[in-house]
Amino acid sequence: MPNPTVVLLVRFRSSLSFREIMQVVEDRASQFQALAGLQQKHYLQDPASGEYAGLYLWESPDALAEFQESELRASIAEVYQMDGKPRVEVYRVVKTLRDGQADGAPTL
Numbered sequence: 001m002p003n004p005t006v007v008l009l010v011r012f013r014s015s016l017s018f019r020e021i022m023q024v025v026e027d028r029a030s031q032f033q034a035l036a037g038l039q040q041k042h043y044l045q046d047p048a049s050g051e052y053a054g055l056y057l058w059e060s061p062d063a064l065a066e067f068q069e070s071e072l073r074a075s076i077a078e079v080y081q082m083d084g085k086p087r088v089e090v091y092r093v094v095k096t097l098r099d100g101q102a103d104g105a106p107t108l
Contacts, residue, residue: 011052
């Protein structure tokens with residue numbers, strides 16, 4: 001698998017409990033697995049602030065653009081019951097330290 005060229009970080013607050021968040025994650029995992037060009041998605045929680053985040057690794061800007069226009073992306077705020085607007089950041093990958101995935105790293 002080639003290294004990602006684009007990273008998307010979506011950070012948000014939710015009115016859902018941790019257990020409810022994890023149920024949404026499990027219920028929707030297969031939809032994210034099916035996305036063309038999405039190499040990996042990390043589901044994150046900041047224990048200090050209580051915020052959650054999704055860190056997406058994309059093979060190309062076109063793959064990210066396709067996702068941004070999708071119904072799946074449009075449904076995120078509602079299914080996670082976001083409090084306020086999410087913080088959305090897009091980064092271009094300029095250097096990758098290690099090629100490929102580390103041995104034993106979990107995947108969804």
